[in-house]
Amino acid sequence: MKRYFVVAMTVLPIAAGCGSQGEIQSGTIGTNGQIGPILVRNMYVEAPRDGSYASNDTGRLRLWLFNTAANDDRLTAVRSDAVERTAIKWDRDCAGTFETPAGLPLPAGDAKPQPAAYFVELTGFNHPVLAGTTIPVFLTFENAGQGRIDAMVEASHDGDSTTPPSCSTPSPPSG
Known part of the structure; x- marks a missing residue:
């Protein structure tokens, strides 16, 4: 018995070190994707209070767009089969007052609206949606077209706290 244990303890670490290393991921909560030249980073639905969104609940979709x-572009529409309605919300001046614009401007290059200054309001979930699952989200851009990205519904546990919104800008992704 000891011989098998020693062999297993010797072989397992070697075997665990073999194989593909895979792509190293940053510590994001959400999903990364791309629609044409638009990079979508860390897209997620904020955690529901009781572990799931019930029918008719409202939530927020957070995302960073690069x-x-x-050429400039605009996010003109967001849709999900999981909810009745969506609305793009933007605090243009980062003053704490959100408006519902006809579109969210996305200047060419690395310039972009402040990430915490916009979100998508999800109104009227069609069915219960559990934390830790995903919902389909369709983003439509004026020039880049439309694409689907599945957004993770953030999971939370007792003692977790959401980082308060700020108008600071993350660094644009490299590469």
């Missing part, structure tokens, strides 16, 4: 194109 326009890598040579």
